[in-house]
Amino acid sequence: MTTPQLTKNQSLVFDVLEKAEGPLSAYTILDKLRDHGFRAPLQVYRALEKLLEYGVVHRLESINSFVACAHPGDDCHSHGIVAFAICESCGQVTEFHDHEVDHRLMAWVRGQKFKPAKTTIEIRGLCEACAA
Template identity: 85%
Template sequence: MTTPMLTKNQSLVFDVLTKAEGPLSAYTILDKLRDHGFRAPLQVYRALDKLLEYGVVHRLESINSFVVCAHPNEDCHSHGLVAFAICESCGQVIEFHDHEVDHRLMDWLKSQKFKAEKSTIEIRGHCAGCAA
């Protein structure tokens, strides 16, 4: 999917996420955008839906938050499964991809005749800096 021009709201949400150090919840984004006229959660969620669809933002299911894709120039929908390591101390997220894991999971799913559509791989723990 090629990313179309972002609308005003989409840009605002995307900018907030880009400037953030780590993942943000929808309501945190909302608060950061009140000065720009945002009043309701739906304004955020609608923008996020599109950004997710375009593949420029990821949703972290285990912490109900959103983060910009770490591979700005590629299409995240194309490079298979995405995995995240989420630090529970500092909140930082490391995004990575592994074709082996990818294949292995896909093979298994195929053996079960399961048609995969969306995937979530999230590891929570402590990053190098925080584990000390």
């Protein structure tokens, strides 16, 4: 999928996520955009919905937050399953991909005749700096 031109709200939300050091909740994004006219959560959620669809933003299910995709430019859907390491101390998120993991999961899924739509892999713990 190619990413279409972002709308005004989508751009605002995406910019906030790109400039952020770590993941943000929808309500944190909302607060950061009050000056730009955002008043209601739905403005954020609607933009996020599209950004997720375009693959330029990821949702971290285990912490109800959102991050900009680590691959500037091209969309992330082509990299296979995305995995995240989330530091519970500093909030830093590292995105990675492992094709062997993908293969194993997809092999299991095939064996079950399960039809996967969206796969979540999230490792929560402490990053090197925080574990020291």
